[in-house]
Each structure stands twice: as structure tokens, then as C-alpha cells.
Amino acid sequence: MSTEIIHVAIVGAAGRMGTQLLQEAADLESLKVSAAIVAPESTHIGQPLGPQGLIATSDLSAIANADVVIDFSSPDSCAQVAEYAAGAGIAMVSGTTGLSAAHHQALDVASGSIPLMLAANFSVGVNLLEHLVELASRGFGTDADIEIFEAHHRRKVDAPSGTALMLGRAAARGRDWELDEVATWAREGHTGPRDDDEIGFQVLRGADIVGEHTVYLCAAGERLELTHRATDRAIFARGALRAARWLAGKPAGRYQMRDLLFGDA
Numbered sequence: 001m002s003t004e005i006i007h008v009a010i011v012g013a014a015g016r017m018g019t020q021l022l023q024e025a026a027d028l029e030s031l032k033v034s035a036a037i038v039a040p041e042s043t044h045i046g047q048p049l050g051p052q053g054l055i056a057t058s059d060l061s062a063i064a065n066a067d068v069v070i071d072f073s074s075p076d077s078c079a080q081v082a083e084y085a086a087g088a089g090i091a092m093v094s095g096t097t098g099l100s101a102a103h104h105q106a107l108d109v110a111s112g113s114i115p116l117m118l119a120a121n122f123s124v125g126v127n128l129l130e131h132l133v134e135l136a137s138r139g140f141g142t143d144a145d146i147e148i149f150e151a152h153h154r155r156k157v158d159a160p161s162g163t164a165l166m167l168g169r170a171a172a173r174g175r176d177w178e179l180d181e182v183a184t185w186a187r188e189g190h191t192g193p194r195d196d197d198e199i200g201f202q203v204l205r206g207a208d209i210v211g212e213h214t215v216y217l218c219a220a221g222e223r224l225e226l227t228h229r230a231t232d233r234a235i236f237a238r239g240a241l242r243a244a245r246w247l248a249g250k251p252a253g254r255y256q257m258r259d260l261l262f263g264d265a
């Protein structure tokens with residue numbers, strides 16, 4: 001692996017993940033944070049952030065000297081950063097969730113000119129879980145009903161989580177289904193019995209839960225529960241920093257965490 005120092009800019013630098021990224025990056029000799037971007041109306045503008053004491057700015061042109069921009073902000077901001085990074089020829093890693101089809105379209109366009117990795121979850125465990133879920137879904141076939149439960153902190157703004165959707169897509173792949181055609185996002189009232197070709201989602205929001213996901217495969221007489229529990233946000237930050245180093249210098253295109261971890265692009 002190259003020991004060349006890479007420069008990264010962080011968008012959403014004053015947020016929970018931004019703060020964690022600045023903290024984790026400070027321990028790395030092979031990576032330097034060159035810009036800390038915050039929201040246009042942020043009270044942090046002009047103030048030092050993180051152990052690096054970087055002065056926060058909302059001016060996106062501050063990312064110009066970076067090799068990679070790492071974004072953990074909002075869907076609109078993510079799409080805007082992708083457009084800017086593509087114009088400036090800067091690789092992009094994003095963990096932002098809750099993206100619409102239009103946001104994904106903006107990322108697709110950007111990935112025509114830069115390497116871009118979007119991952120709903122940068123932990124190794126969740127990316128392993130994705131494989132296990134597809135395998136289990138295929139193995140049981142329609143003998144098992146699949147339900148996905150996720151729990152997060154009270155400040156999370158999107159639901160279901162990006163990770164729950166990613167696991168839902170893996171379960172659907174195992175059955176050769178399209179998630180959008182089989183997802184049940186909520187149940188209330190006289191719902192009638194469950195369909196065979198259905199993947200249900202349940203969501204909990206409370207206090208400081210970092211992130212928990214369980215995929216239930218419920219068959220007659222047995223039940224398989226595949227669970228991941230994140231107990232420290234640092235795992236996401238470390239994964240995103242690892243992704244930034246891996247992505248720097250790659251050809252333009254869309255990349256996923258599984259390309260880094262398993263090399264099955």
C-alpha cells in the first residue's frame with residue numbers, strides 16, 4: 001500500500017460524523033485533513049474544529065486542494081458536493097443516507113468523471129452481514145418471511161436507515177425480487193394477512209443508539225436472526241477514511257464498500 005500522504009476535505013465537519021472523522025484522522029500519519037466544510041448558516045463558520053483546529057468554512061472551493069472529499073451531511077448537500085467535486089476532479093466518499101432518485105442521478109453523473117464511493121454503512125460487520133443476508137434469503141427461499149428491524153438515536157432524520165435499505169436489497173436479491181416491489185414500510189390497522197413476497201421494515205428511534213440492524217428470517221418451526229450492533233461511531237469514521245485512501249487515484253466510476261473489502265467490483 002502507498003505511504004504517500006493524501007489530503008481530504010470533510011463536508012458536514014461539525015456534525016456527529018464530521019466530528020468523529022476529524023478525531024480519527026488526527027491519529028493517522030498518512031492522511032491530512034485540508035478543509036472542514038460546514039452548512040452555510042452554521043454558527044461554526046470561522047471557528048476552529050477538531051484536534052487539527054481547522055477553521056470551518058461553508059465555501060466549497062476550500063476542497064480544491066484535497067485528493068478526496070468525504071461527505072457526511074444531507075442529501076442536497078451530498079449532490080451539490082458531487083457536482084463540485086466532479087468539476088474539480090476530486091474523488092468523493094459519501095456516507096450520507098436518505099437520498100432520492102434525483103440525488104442518486106447527480107452522483108451517477110459525477111461518477112462519469114471522478115471515482116465516487118457511496119456507502120450506507122462503512123463498518124466491516126455490516127458489509128459482511130449484507131452477504132450473509134443474501135445467502136440466507138436464497139437458502140430459505142419463500143419458506144421464510146423476511147422482516148428488517150433497525151434502531152438509531154433520536155436525532156436521525158431519515159427512515160428506514162440507509163443500512164436497512166441496503167440489507168433489504170440484499171434480501172430481495174436472494175429471491176430475485178426488486179425491493180421496491182415487495183417492501184412494506186409500515187403496518188397499521190386491519191392489514192390483512194402477510195404476503196409471501198413481502199419484506200417488512202420496522203424502525204425504532206431513541207436516545208443515543210449508535211445503530212442496530214436485525215434481519216429476521218421466520219420459517220415455520222424455526223427463525224434465523226442476523227444482527228449487527230454498532231456501539232461506537234468511530235467504526236464508521238475509520239471505514240470512511242480507509243475508503244478515501246483506497247479510492248484516491250482510482251479510475252472514474254461508482255464504487256462500493258464491498259469493492260474495497262472483497263474486491264468483487
Ligand SMILES: NC(=O)C1=CN([C@@H]2O[C@H](COP(=O)(O)OP(=O)(O)OC[C@H]3O[C@@H](n4cnc5c(N)ncnc54)[C@H](OP(=O)(O)O)[C@@H]3O)[C@@H](O)[C@H]2O)C=CC1
Pocket residue numbers: 011012013014015016017018037038039040041042072073074077094095096097098119120121122123162236
Ligand atoms: N455511511 C455510514 O457509515 C454512516 C452514515 N451516516 C449518515 O451520515 C449523515 C450525517 O450523519 P450525522 O453526522 O449523524 O448527522 P449530523 O446532523 O450530526 O451532521 C450533518 C452535518 O452536515 C451539516 N450540513 C448540512 N448541510 C450542509 C452543507 N450544505 N454543507 C456542509 N455541511 C452541511 C449539518 O449542519 P447543520 O446541523 O448546521 O445543518 C451537520 O453539521 C446522515 O445521512 C447519516 O445517516 C451516519 C453515520 C454512519
Ligand SMILES: O=C(O)C1=N[C@H](C(=O)O)C[C@H](O)C1
Pocket residue numbers: 097120121152156160161162163164210211212
Ligand atoms: O444516522 C446514523 O447515525 C447512521 N446512519 C447510517 C444509516 O442510515 O444506515 C449508518 C449507521 O447505521 C448510522
